[in-house]
Amino acid sequence: MDVNNHTEINNLEYNTEREQLIIPEYGRHLQKMIDQAVAIEDKEERNKVAKAIIAVMGNLQPHLRDVPDFQHKLWDQLFIISDFKLDVEAPYPILTKEKLEERPEPLEYPQNFPKYRYYGNNIKRMIDVAISWEEGDLKTALTFTIANHMKKCYLNWNKDVVDDSAIFKHLLELSDGKIDLRDSEEDLSSPSDLMRGKKKNYRTNNSGKKNFRSGGNNRGKKRY
Numbered sequence: 360m361d362v363n364n365h366t367e368i369n370n371l372e373y374n375t376e377r378e379q380l381i382i383p384e385y386g387r388h389l390q391k392m393i394d395q396a397v398a399i400e401d402k403e404e405r406n407k408v409a410k411a412i413i414a415v416m417g418n419l420q421p422h423l424r425d426v427p428d429f430q431h432k433l434w435d436q437l438f439i440i441s442d443f444k445l446d447v448e449a450p451y452p453i454l455t456k457e458k459l460e461e462r463p464e465p466l467e468y469p470q471n472f473p474k475y476r477y478y479g480n481n482i483k484r485m486i487d488v489a490i491s492w493e494e495g496d497l498k499t500a501l502t503f504t505i506a507n508h509m510k511k512c513y514l515n516w517n518k519d520v521v522d523d524s525a526i527f528k529h530l531l532e533l534s535d536g537k538i539d540l541r542d543s544e545e546d547l548s549s550p551s552d553l554m555r556g557k558k559k560n561y562r563t564n565n566s567g568k569k570n571f572r573s574g575g576n577n578r579g580k581k582r583y
Contacts, residue, residue: 381440385419390440397444409447413437475529477516478509483533490537502538503545506530511553523547 380390389412396408416433423429435454438445443456475482485505492498510526526547527540 381442382436385416385436385440389415389419393437393441393445396447397441402446405445406447409437409445409449475533478512478529478533482509482512486530486534486538490534502530502540503547506540507548507553510547510550514550514554520550 378390380387392408392412392415396405396412399405399408413430413433416436417424417429423432426432431451434449434451438449438454439459443454482505485508489498489501489505492501506523506526509530510521510523513521513526523546524541527543531539531541
């Protein structure tokens with residue numbers, strides 16, 4: 360065997376013997392470039408090399424060019440790969456190891472009334488919209504639509520019969536007392552209609568006004 364070839368074989372590096380890459384996607388050559396930048400004594404030269412490395416990193420990930428704060432992300436990754444040892448000037452706040460390891464603040468549950476989670480998170484927004492409308496037929500129709508939606512959500516969760524008065528009570532609470540249907544002469548849709556997703560029809564009452572009313576029910580009260 361040639362002596363030179365024998366020497367080259369002995370100098371081969373195996374991946375298991377190499378230093379573990381911090382962000383493997385960039386490869387070992389970029390890791391070595393950053394390690395060399397850390398070792399540069401002249402700060403001005405380090406800054407120049409750091410900017411050149413950022414340009415290389417950007418070329419390696421062209422799919423991120425449209426991502427907001429793309430450059431900021433690259434600078435953060437530069438400091439991470441250097442194990443936070445690179446002392447250079449950056450156009451963004453410099454990421455520190457302590458900052459990276461900070462635990463995020465726990466998120467608050469978005470529902471204002473967690474005991475009524477089965478109504479969903481959007482119901483409060485719908486109620487707030489109804490409160491903001493002027494009094495009239497449109498607002499009435501909207502409030503009963505919301506109440507019917509609440510009744511359907513309750514039935515989906517509970518799979519049992521629910522009295523309209525219970526839905527009206529919950530609506531009163533969720534609206535901070537601003538929507539009160541407890542004394543209304545109108546009924547909500549029947550559970551069978553709600554669970555079948557039966558379409559409501561517009562029907563005209565004696566006064567000529569249109570009401571939402573479920574088909575197939577001839578009770579004395581109007582049914583929304």
